[in-house]
Amino acid sequence: MTRLFLDHNASTPLKPVVREAMIAAMDMGNPSSVHGEGRQAKALLETAREAVAAALDAPAKGIVFTSGGTEAINFALGGMARRTQDPVTRIFVSALEHEACLRSAAALGKLVNIETIPALPSGEINGDWLTERLTDYDVQVDGLFLVCIMLANNENGVIQNLAMLSPLIFQKGGYLFVDAVQAVGKVAVSFNNLQADLMSISAHKIGGPKGVGALLTKPGLVLEPLFYGGGQELRRRAGTENVIGIAGLGAAMAALDLAQMARLADLRQQVTEGLRAMNIEGLRIWGEEADQRLPNTVCFSAPGFAAETQVMALDLAGIAVSAGSACSSGKVKASHVVSALGANSGEAASTLRVSFGWDTPVDAAQVFLAKWAEAYQRAAKRNAA
Numbered sequence: 229m230t231r232l233f234l235d236h237n238a239s240t241p242l243k244p245v246v247r248e249a250m251i252a253a254m255d256m257g258n259p260s261s262v263h264g265e266g267r268q269a270k271a272l273l274e275t276a277r278e279a280v281a282a283a284l285d286a287p288a289k290g291i292v293f294t295s296g297g298t299e300a301i302n303f304a305l306g307g308m309a310r311r312t313q314d315p316v317t318r319i320f321v322s323a324l325e326h327e328a329c330l331r332s333a334a335a336l337g338k339l340v341n342i343e344t345i346p347a348l349p350s351g352e353i354n355g356d357w358l359t360e361r362l363t364d365y366d367v368q369v370d371g372l373f374l375v376c377i378m379l380a381n382n383e384n385g386v387i388q389n390l391a392m393l394s395p396l397i398f399q400k401g402g403y404l405f406v407d408a409v410q411a412v413g414k415v416a417v418s419f420n421n422l423q424a425d426l427m428s429i430s431a432h433k434i435g436g437p438k439g440v441g442a443l444l445t446k447p448g449l450v451l452e453p454l455f456y457g458g459g460q461e462l463r464r465r466a467g468t469e470n471v472i473g474i475a476g477l478g479a480a481m482a483a484l485d486l487a488q489m490a491r492l493a494d495l496r497q498q499v500t501e502g503l504r505a506m507n508i509e510g511l512r513i514w515g516e517e518a519d520q521r522l523p524n525t526v527c528f529s530a531p532g533f534a535a536e537t538q539v540m541a542l543d544l545a546g547i548a549v550s551a552g553s554a555c556s557s558g559k560v561k562a563s564h565v566v567s568a569l570g571a572n573s574g575e576a577a578s579t580l581r582v583s584f585g586w587d588t589p590v591d592a593a594q595v596f597l598a599k600w601a602e603a604y605q606r607a608a609k610r611n612a613a
């Protein structure tokens with residue numbers, strides 16, 4: 229059976245050019261060595277850094293390679309809260325952030341006060357809440373602050389309007405961290421235009437390997453490192469670099485193809501229309517009311533049809549998708565994202581995410597709809613019996 233992989237927001241299949249670049253990097257030396265082998269590896273790192281900088285319109289000097297999105301996020305938050313000079317003492321975190329961000333903020337414990345920026349049912353963050361909270365904010369009295377807002381959500385693909393929110397943050401003397409892990413490769417991302425102080429990215433969401441990413445920083449921004457040791461990455465991230473992974477990240481960045489996205493938006497439209505045509509009671513498509521959404525993501529709830537059952541039935545039918553909720557100790561735990569959007573328990577328990585990508589075939593939407601409808605009808609019959 230040919231498998232149909234529709235879970236690109238979880239991880240993308242490796243692009244062939246990326247695989248080739250990684251194979252070519254396998255026998256490289258240590259980039260810190262001064263001999264020819266070392267210099268060759270160092271040159272490869274710098275080529276990859278330039279590729280990231282070019283793809284994301286960012287200064288190459290501010291890019292620090294990490295072991296992925298999670299490390300970049302921990303480094304950004306911890307680095308700002310633990311730095312010796314001018315540490316932030318308050319972190320505003322949107323309720324929609326990835327767990328890497330929520331938990332890394334929480335782990336900073338007594339160093340910072342954490343405040344949650346609420347979300348609107350559309351999947352956008354409540355900008356009015358932030359505006360109101362910051363209007364009378366005085367960094368001299370209330371402390372230096374960092375605002376953490378993701379560019380695009382991993383579950384429903386909603387894109388946040390950062391251009392509207394950032395001027396007030398900067399005007400108040402705050403810092404902005406943007407988790408761009410899901411946005412990169414799906415929409416145009418310019419670090420310079422966003423004016424963010426910090427931005428996280430990850431290779432395995434863009435046709436690159438797992439376990440490598442980067443933190444983009446405004447040049448000159450000083451952060452406390454996560455790791456201490458050698459002088460790699462200008463002393464910002466000690467440890468011999470993941471040369472093979474970084475080669476893969478650079479190749480994946482060079483191979484980004486936003487022109488593909490119109491094709492994926494069409495697949496998204498087909499899935500949305502196909503689901504609507506089935507007249508499913510209580511069907512809810514998340515993020516549709518937002519101004520902007522990722523072109524590759526459909527997230528919907530079909531109350532009464534448990535997400536785990538959907539995932540398993542589709543897996544047996546050869547299709548890989550994700551549940552928008554997690555099952556722990558036999559109980560379905562609502563995802564914090566749909567909960568923040570006001571989902572009721574039936575919606576939360578039946579949320580499915582379908583995400584397309586570079587290798588998705590043209591008939592993917594129709595194949596998905598046919599298999600999903602079969603599974604839905606089987607479940608409906610079982611429920612009625």
Ligand code: PLP
Nearest residue numbers: 296297298326382407409410430
């Ligand atoms: N941020 C977002 C929005 C994500 O979707 C993910 C991964 O799913 C991460 C961060 C973590 O990235 P990584 O898997 O590279 O640690």
